Structure formats: structure tokens, C-alpha cells
Amino acid sequence: MPRDTQPLFVQKHLLILGCGYLGQYVAREALWRGMRVTALTRNETHAVALRAQGLGVIVADLASEDWHALAPREVDYVLNCVSSGAASAAARAALSPASASEDKLAARRRSYVDGMRSLTRWLRDAERVGTIVYTSSTSVYPQGGGAVVDEDSPTVPPDTNTRAGILTAAEQRLQRDCPPAPKRWFILRLAGLYGPGRSHLLDQVLKNAPSLGPVSQRLNLVHVEDAAAAIWAAFAAPATFANRVYNVADDAPAPKCEVLTWLAEQVGPISPDSAKTATVSAAQRSSRQVLDRIISNVRLKREIGWQPRYPDYRAGYAKMLSH
């Protein structure tokens, strides 16, 4: 693949905190853009793979301060995209869970809230850091009932005992504790991420066992390529844009039954009816609330010029299914 010709990023240094699905996607694009990339991971095996791809690697828990002395003193861009989805054995051992759900909440608090505390402390002492992007989630919004949700819509209050409240707490910590200009932050609230190697809906259809809540609620999705493009748009945003919150979702939230039916038609021979039936019964079992709303991406487009390459699920999945 030829090198990127956009000079803005060439030879700039990017620090990625939490190099999972999205982090690795951005890391690959950063190398292609001719950047230096340092990644932080807790996972030794993961570290070996990242080094082989040409990244500098720090093995540490973001929530600790162990990495502060190991991080570069000067970086142009920081991406905090940790997620507590896959806690390492070492991280789990550091917890003292009262129950499985407490364990998950504790892991989440550690990655998001304690991680953000550690990041803002490091930012205070770092010599030169430019733009910080934090990938939050649209699950900070409590609205359902078909509401249109933009960045001014109320969010759940910070609460380190709930999944969504933990995300709000992490956002607020960045907003409150990030040092002033020339440092600047952007919070990107991502909708459900999908793309090559990450497609829960398609996997469910292929197994003929769709699940995940009621079928009539709209799904707000974003393809990983478009999520990465939003990160690059924030890094490249003119200096007049600083300390902003943006939703990152595609243009066309669609009812879940529509998405599952369409996917079932594409992959056949699973009948669309069986997808619907399986989903309804799974919905009855589901304990997790799924909210019907339309996440607005207008501000992201208007202010920093982001446009989704995959404006709806059909475009995103069609590309994946063609490979």
C-alpha cells in the first residue's frame, strides 16, 4: 500500500491507549500515514504482535501510573480507546469481585475512570501533547421512545456503579482535568461498532440465533472505518475546534428486525422468519435494556467535515459480505 500523501500526520507521534479492535485499526492507518505509533496494552502476547507490526509498545495497565515514565514525553496525538471488554488475567487478578457483575463493573471502572484519572495526571506532566481523543459511547444517553439524540441531549449522571454512569464519569474527568491549551480534547460518542472481524449481528444470523433485545428498536451503528475517520477528523480539526463532544453514528438507524432480516437474506439459506422468531424469544430473555432512538451525527459533519463512507448498514455489511 502506498504511503499517505497527507503531510499533516507524517512523522507525527501517536500514542494509543488500549489497542483492541478500533485501536489496532487506527494504528494500521497511522503507520500507513507515516506516523510513529506507541501503543499501551496490558497483554504480553498482544504486545509481541503489535511490535511485529512496527509499533512501539508499553506493557502496563492504563489505570496504574507505571506507564508514565515509559511514555514518550512529547506526542502529537493521544487516542484513549480502552474498553473493559476483555480484561486480562492479570487485570482480573487485581480485582476482588463479589460477583460476576461486580467483577465486570469493577473492571469497567478501572479501565475507564481510573484509566482517565491516570491519563489526565500524565497529561499534566507531559512536555508536549497536542490533541487527545477519547472514544466514549452513545450509551451515555438514557433517551428512548424514538427520540432524536444530539450532543446537547442530557446524559446519565456520573455513577461508578452503573455501566453508563461509568462512561459519563470518565468523560467528565477528561473535561475537568485535561490541562488547558495548547492541549485540547475531543470526546467521540460511538454507536455500535462493526466491521471486518467484528460483527455480532452477522455472527448471530450465521448461527441462526439472533439475540440482543427487542427487534423493533432502531440500531445505531457505525462501521469501524468511519469511526477511525472520525478520530482522524478530530486530530486534523482546525485549532478553532477544541474541547468538543461529537456523536459518531451512521446516517440511517434501522429497526433491528430489518437489519437481521436483510442479513439473513444476504447469507441464506436461513429464513428471515426464523431470524425474527429467534430474536423475539431472545428479547424476552434479555435483561439488558435496549433503547430506541436516533443518534444525530449532524454536529460531527457540520463542524469537522466527517462523512461516513458507509452511511447505512447495507453499505457496510455488503462490503464485508463481498469478501
Ligand SMILES: NC(=O)c1ccc[n+]([C@@H]2O[C@H](COP(=O)([O-])OP(=O)(O)OC[C@H]3O[C@@H](n4cnc5c(N)ncnc54)[C@H](OP(=O)(O)O)[C@@H]3O)[C@@H](O)[C@H]2O)c1
Ligand atoms: N465496540 C463497540 O460497539 C463500541 C461502542 C461504543 C463505544 N465503543 C468504544 O470504542 C472504544 C474501542 O472499542 P473496541 O471495541 O475497539 O474495544 P476492544 O476491542 O475491547 O479493545 C479495548 C482494548 O483496551 C484494552 N484495555 C482495557 N482496559 C485497559 C487498561 N486498564 N489498560 C490498558 N489497556 C486496557 C484491552 O486490552 P487487554 O487485552 O489488556 O484487555 C483491549 O485491547 C472503547 O473506548 C469503547 O468504549 C465501542
